[in-house]
Amino acid sequence: MKQISFRLVGFILMLVLFACKKDPVDPPTGPKPGEGSLERVIRLTLKNLPAQPVNANYNTLVTIKDSRNGAVRSKKLAVQHDQQYFTDTVILQKGIYSLTGVLVREGNSNVKFAAPIEGSARANGVAKPLNITMALDAKEEKRIEVELLPVSDTDTPESFGYPAGSFGDRTTDPELPTDTRIFVKPMIKVGDIVYDSVPVQLVLKSWDEQNNMSYKALSLLAGMQPVVLPAGAVKYQLSVSKWNTYDEMTLTKGDIQENSVYILGGNKGAKLLKNVTDVRIENGRSKAFQRFEYRYQPNGDLKELTWLGKKEDGSNYVIRKDLFQYTNSRITGIQGYNESGALSMNSSFSYDNEGRVTGFEQAFQGQKTTGAYTYLPVQDDEGTGKLYSIGAEFSHTDRYYKTYLSKLMYGGIVLKETVSTSHGNFEEGLYDYDFNINPYAHLAIPDMFLSQISKHNLTRQSKTWSTPNAIFVPMDWRYTYDADGYPTQLFVKYREYDGQQEVYTIRTIFEYY
Numbered sequence: 083m084k085q086i087s088f089r090l091v092g093f094i095l096m097l098v099l100f101a102c103k104k105d106p107v108d109p110p111t112g113p114k115p116g117e118g119s120l121e122r123v124i125r126l127t128l129k130n131l132p133a134q135p136v137n138a139n140y141n142t143l144v145t146i147k148d149s150r151n152g153a154v155r156s157k158k159l160a161v162q163h164d165q166q167y168f169t170d171t172v173i174l175q176k177g178i179y180s181l182t183g184v185l186v187r188e189g190n191s192n193v194k195f196a197a198p199i200e201g202s203a204r205a206n207g208v209a210k211p212l213n214i215t216m217a218l219d220a221k222e223e224k225r226i227e228v229e230l231l232p233v234s235d236t237d238t239p240e241s242f243g244y245p246a247g248s249f250g251d252r253t254t255d256p257e258l259p260t261d262t263r264i265f266v267k268p269m270i271k272v273g274d275i276v277y278d279s280v281p282v283q284l285v286l287k288s289w290d291e292q293n294n295m296s297y298k299a300l301s302l303l304a305g306m307q308p309v310v311l312p313a314g315a316v317k318y319q320l321s322v323s324k325w326n327t328y329d330e331m332t333l334t335k336g337d338i339q340e341n342s343v344y345i346l347g348g349n350k351g352a353k354l355l356k357n358v359t360d361v362r363i364e365n366g367r368s369k370a371f372q373r374f375e376y377r378y379q380p381n382g383d384l385k386e387l388t389w390l391g392k393k394e395d396g397s398n399y400v401i402r403k404d405l406f407q408y409t410n411s412r413i414t415g416i417q418g419y420n421e422s423g424a425l426s427m428n429s430s431f432s433y434d435n436e437g438r439v440t441g442f443e444q445a446f447q448g449q450k451t452t453g454a455y456t457y458l459p460v461q462d463d464e465g466t467g468k469l470y471s472i473g474a475e476f477s478h479t480d481r482y483y484k485t486y487l488s489k490l491m492y493g494g495i496v497l498k499e500t501v502s503t504s505h506g507n508f509e510e511g512l513y514d515y516d517f518n519i520n521p522y523a524h525l526a527i528p529d530m531f532l533s534q535i536s537k538h539n540l541t542r543q544s545k546t547w548s549t550p551n552a553i554f555v556p557m558d559w560r561y562t563y564d565a566d567g568y569p570t571q572l573f574v575k576y577r578e579y580d581g582q583q584e585v586y587t588i589r590t591i592f593e594y595y
Contacts, residue, residue, distance in 0.1 A: 120176040120490060120498060122218035126159070126184065128167040130208075130230045131195060136163050137188065144172065145183030147213075147303070154182065154303050161186070168225075173461075174218055175469075175497065176512075181214040183244065184228050192250035195230040199243025207231050212243070246310045261313045265343045267306040268322050272567075273352025273524050275537050279304045279493055280517040282324045284346075288315035304517060306343065322346040325519070325567040352524040353568055354378060357593040364586035373398070376525070378595075383408050384525060402426065406527075412437060413528055431528045439528050442476070449480040453487075453530065460490070468493040472532065487531055494523070494537035501531065507548050514542040519567040521592065539569060554586075555579055568594065 126144065131137070140161035147154045159169040184197035198204040198211045205211040208229035216226060231242075239248040247263040268282045284300045286309065300309065311318055318338075321330035327348025358374040375388040389401040400421045407415035410433075418427035432441035442453040453476035460469040474487040483504040490498040495515050502508035515538035522534040541559050558575040572590040577583060 121173050122176050122221070123171050123173055123223045124216060124218065125171045125223055125225055126169040126181075127225055127227045128161065128169065128184075128186065128195075128230055129227055130232075131167045131186070138163065139189045140167065140194075141187055141189075142169050143183070143185045143187070144169070144181070146172070146174070146216075147180040147182050149178040149180060154305055154307065156183070171223065175492075176218055179216045179218065181212055181216060181226060181228070183212065183248075184230070185244075185248065186230060187250075193233050193248070196233050196239075196242045196244065196249070197228050197230050202243030203241040204231055204237075205243065245308060262311045262338055262340055263308055264311060264338065265306050265341065266302065266309050266320065266322075267343055267345050268302065268324070269345050269347040270322075270324050270327055271347065271349035272325070272519060274526075275352070275494065275523060277494075277517075277519075277537065278347075280324065282322050282347075284309065285319075285321045285323075286311070287319040287321075288312055289317045290314055291316055311338065320344065320346060322348070324348070326350065326565055350566075353521065353566065353594040354382065355521050355525065355592065356595050357591075359591045359593075361589040361591070362586055363589055368589070372401070383411075384413070384527070387527075413526065416527075429529075439532060442474075442528075442530055444530065449478065451476055451478050451485075451530065453477070453485075455487075455532075476530065489532065489535075491535075494535070496536050499531075509545065509547055511543050511545045513540060515539060516541050516561065518561065518563050518569065521568055521594075539572075553579055557582075557584070568592065 126142070128142070131140070142159045142161055143156060144159055145154060145156045157172060159172065161167055161169055182199070185193045186195035188194050198208055200211040200213065202211070208231065210227075210229055212228075214226060214228070216224065218224060233242070233249060237249070239246055245263070247261045266284060267278065268280065268284075269276055269278045270280065270282075271277075281304050282302050284302050286298045286300060288296050288311065290296075296312065296315070302309075309320070316335045318333045318335075319330060320333070321328065324347075327350050329346045329348045331344065331346060333344075355376045357376070359370055360372045361368050361370045369392075371392050373390040375390065377385045377388075379385050384406050386406065387404045389403070390398045391401045393399055402421075403419045404427075405417045405419070406413050407417075412431075412433050414431050414433075416427070416429040417425060418429075420426040427444065427446045429442070429444040431439055434440050438455070438457055440455050442451070442455070444451045453474050455472060455474045458471050458473070460471055468491075470491050472487070472489040472491060476485040476487070478485070486500075486502045486504070488498075488500040488502075489496050496513055498510070498512050500508060500510045513536075515536060518539055520534075520537055520539050523537045525534065527534055539559075539561060541561075543556065545555070554576040555578075556574050557577045558573075560573045561569045562571040564570050569590075569592050571592070574588045574590070575584045576586050576588070578585055
């Protein structure tokens with residue numbers, strides 16, 4: 083479903099009703115998520131640790147990868163013993179994850195046990211090496227069995243499938259140089275939006291005392307990632323490239339501290355959308371049916387958006403033309419005019435000091451809707467501060483009930499959205515994204531449902547309704563991108579609401595200035 087259409091048919095969405103209403107499932111153990119919560123609980127059972135004597139001083143470093151956005155997170159967990167060894171619980175959001183690392187220490191010592199990773203030299207020592215896929219759906223504590231192997235003084239992290247340095251300082255010769263682990267956090271600014279959780283290519287160059295250079299290209303996953311600086315070098319250069327941006331830094335051996343975090347990332351201006359054309363493909367035939375034309379002020383502010391339709395004879399007609407007013411670089415007013423040039427919609431928005439929408443008022447077809455938005459932090463198990471919620475309540479002059487909006491956000495993307503009414507109807511959606519640039523986010527056109535807020539592009543959605551409404555629903559998204567990370571084409575396949583076969587495809591063509 084094309085994002086711009088949410089803005090243009092916002093009032094229709096208020097009335098969308100859903101089917102498949104599910105009864106809540108209470109988790110039998112562990113912390114209980116609240117009603118409607120997306121929190122899920124896991125606990126690791128650690129196999130092959132010595133049964134006697136019981137060691138109460140073990141702790142575990144667990145690494146988990148989120149399949150939704152590729153983010154990798156690490157967490158230190160206490161280990162308990164009650165007939166078997168198991169960790170404290172970890173709280174994650176509903177979704178699919180991979181358990182990619184488990185290391186066990188005794189107190190603050192080096193690693194004593196490790197779970198080998200598939201493909202490593204030690205992986206044949208266990209029946210089920212990492213990575214282990216964890217589908218967190220039901221609201222109950224999920225137990226994950228992890229097979230460990232003892233780590234000897236001569237074992238290397240690489241033999242278990244881990245990066246060099248992962249087992250701590252294992253050298254017995256204080257004169258022997260050791261590798262140094264640091265963390266790199268890519269942050270790329272495009273226009274006014276910072277992308278701090280995208281995969282990048284990092285080039286690591288190092289020079290020894292004789293000025294001999296070594297070179298290594300690394301593909302870093304999204305988010306903050308470990309990088310091992312080789313021993314014996316006296317100077318390092320780290321560079322990051324993404325979307326035709328580039329940034330680098332040079333470090334000397336004396337500058338570096340183990341586990342320090344370094345931020346790298348370029349910046350560039352945002353591209354401006356020029357035209358967006360939608361073509362319907364059905365039964366092998368293509369037909370353009372709508373087009374959106376964007377025009378700007380000399381300073382780059384959006385001046386007008388014209389929504390064009392196609393008549394049967396192929397000629398264009400104006401469905402609506404929107405004009406925009408700005409205050410302090412934010413859109414605070416939108417006036418929509420119909421085909422005859424008459425004012426048909428008038429919207430106004432207010433903002434807080436952080437540039438977030440706090441108030442909404444819209445007059446449409448003689449009726450008025452008003453709303454207010456709130457922003458609240460959500461407990462984030464990793465402490466990133468990126469998880470938060472948006473709530474809104476709307477009143478309407480043409481109906482007795484109220485409409486409510488709830489969005490669960492992680493950084494700049496919507497994980498979950500619920501639209502409901504005070505008389506019981508609701509629509510709930512769960513969303514996945516890629517790591518590329520959503521051009522609509524850079525336009526920053528506000529609407530009632532904040533439908534253009536995600537900075538990445540939608541690749542999957544799962545929706546639930548209280549009453550069936552939609553006839554056709556999207557089932558597949560395929561993008562083509564330019565070198566700057568912007569979409570040039572999008573193909574979205576649609577199926578019938580209660581079917582699985584493709585009925586038609588919408589091809590969207592993006593043009594930029």
